[in-house]
Amino acid sequence: MIVPDLITWSFANPAMALTLRTLFESELLSIRHGVARPAPDDSKELECETADLVLLPIAGVLAKHDGPKQHVIANANHAIFLGTGQPYRITFPGDIGDEALVLDFSKEALMQMLVDAVGVEQLYAPALRPHSLLPPASVLNRELLWRHLHEPVVNQLAVQEISVSVLTSSVQAACLDRQQLQRTRHTQTQARRRSQVEAVKELISLCPQQEWALDELASHVHASPFHLARVFREEVGLPVHRYLVRTRLARALRAMQASCADLTQIAHASGFASHSHFTSSFRSVFGMTPTQSRQRNSTS
Known part of the structure; x- marks a missing residue:
């Protein structure tokens, strides 16, 4: 803010x-x-x-x-x-x-x-x-x-x-x-890393519209914000905030398919702050705007 x-x-x-x-x-x-x-x-x-x-x-x-x-x-x-x-x-x-x-x-x-x-x-x-x-x-x-x-x-x-x-x-x-740095990096087992990452993915999947904060997510899985940010990127291949955006987009895409609701309404319900934010995020991931996606589906 x-x-x-x-x-x-x-x-x-x-x-x-x-x-x-x-x-x-x-x-x-x-x-x-x-x-x-x-x-x-x-x-x-x-x-x-x-x-x-x-x-x-x-x-x-x-x-x-x-x-x-x-x-x-x-x-x-x-x-x-x-x-x-x-x-x-x-x-x-x-x-x-x-x-x-x-x-x-x-x-x-x-x-x-x-x-x-x-x-x-x-x-x-x-x-x-x-x-x-x-x-x-x-x-x-x-x-x-x-x-x-x-x-x-x-x-x-x-x-x-x-x-x-x-x-x-x-x-x-x-x-x-x-050498000390390398030892510190390997103190956590792979199993625990994956468990923490999957728990965060579950939280985001259940409540993608929520305005999550990194320290809030980290506290849920008993990790430091640094640890969570690092292992999430390593395990998932995306930073946490981009995974959250992808999850919101998937939810919005499904809503677009299932109803003719206004795109602004869908954007807000999916967790996006504005229609423009939704559109720019949608385009960056899918290579087209939400309107173009709807038009494409209606003609296919």
Whole structure:
């Protein structure tokens, strides 16, 4: 959901003026859009966060300083981790400034996802670098996340799932112990994975019109949102939110065959927010609009 929240923060560090706008808010995470610009006074004051945050630059360039002669340059190919209580300072090479998405997961969910992903409980841990070079697929996912956040009707499940995917890939890329990562990935048996996936498929099949959230589905099968997102894609071949759309489309298609009801009515009954959303989803999967499908069936 889009939250009309615009805040300008004046940090103790006057070298950075930061404007933050909340784009999405749920129990699992909040996402803010930040635009940072350098100020004339290049102060040496340090900052500290009150929560573990994932910073995803989308434009510009920044330098994060963790200590004397310790800094990392980040642009739109990177993820930066800001740990609770960990001092840092941000500067802007070339006085360009930067623009970024700030992902703030709930403390409990973040801990579960980190344990599942890399076997640590905190984002700022010895086993993780405080930054990572994103895999190309994650850079594309970040852009997909941006597009979803600016849709007229925000798909909560898609936003959550993509955010979890980007977090997962960024911390895995930052992991210093690859063998530990491999051990963590295989702690769950194949039978339990399949059982969890089938339980989620059942929930979605029974109530496709419901506005499911990733953390809600995960709680039903006693899994973390990260674990569910990963194993569902591996077992089914689709992300959870796309499986939900496919299920809604199958239900709508059957309703179109069984009655002459208005397409808008069918769309809403199947769980789509609008006729246009239904039409675009239908076309992307079946290669034709619902109207064209009806016409095709009526002449066959």
